[in-house]
Amino acid sequence: MKLKTLLFKHFLQTLCIVALSLQTAVAEDFHTWSYHRDWDRLANLEYTLARSPLPKRGLYDLIRLEIVCKANQLQLIADSNSLITSQNQPFDFDYRIDNQAFVTIEMRTFSDSRRRAYNDEHAQAFAEALLNGKSVFVRIHTMLKKILSGAMPLDDAREPITRVLADCGIQLSNSSNETADYGLTEFERDLKRLPTTQQQQLLNRIRQMIKELDNR
Incomplete structure (x- = not known):
């Protein structure tokens, strides 16, 4: 007993x-941003996705973003708790990384949903843009002329998004990062990756360079 x-x-x-x-x-x-493996029962196919966190409740609408790799095809998905438009209809989707200018792309609702939509053409560009920012702000233009909006942090987005890109055979090139201006955000990120002693050595070198420039 x-x-x-x-x-x-x-x-x-x-x-x-x-x-x-x-x-x-x-x-x-x-x-948090998270990586998932799922199964499409209709297509009998496994796929992977990186899913965004939910925006802060009370400030924004309930919108989630997904970067999906299915059948070696990358796809951007927006999932809303509110009506977007009729099934299989296009609408404008705006996004802004940090304080950059808004980018507008056309998305389309799925044939069986009024609240879930996709875009294939700009999925990779969108995913790569997320990797180069600290936050993303999105707007969805609905059929009722209402704009749904949401903001998500990108601090922990890199690992799940790069895994999905790799699942689709997409290797990020460093060429674009090398030609673009190197900003304070990128510097702080790279500095944190170094050991403490190397951080101090680099900061000392930068201070010396600034002194030399001031003396010119």
Whole structure:
């Protein structure tokens, strides 16, 4: 009898731990970028995706973004809790990385949804833009002339997005980063990757360079 009681208590403890772990994982999924593997039952096909966190409730609409790799095809998906437009209809989707200018692309709702839409043509450009910013702000122009909006941080977006790109055989080239102006954000990011001693050595060299420029 005691053995059965102990086993039952152990079962309940294990069940509570599993439930708590699942609850924590779901909570993190709402607040961070995350990588997933899923299965399309209709196509009998596995696919992967990077999913955005939800925007802050009360400030923005409930919008989630996904970068999907399915059948070696990259796709951008926007999922809204509100009506966008009729099924299989185009609409304008705006996005802005940090304080850059807005970019407008055309998205289209799925044939079976009024709240979920996709774009194939600009998916890679959008994904790469996310990798070069700290936050993204999006706007969805609905059929009712209402604009849905949302903002998501990009601090933890790099790892899941690059995994999805790699799943689709897309290798990021450094050429664009080398030709673009090197900004303070990129410098701070790269500086944090160095050991403390190398950070200080680099900062000392920069200080010396600034002094030399001032003396010219």
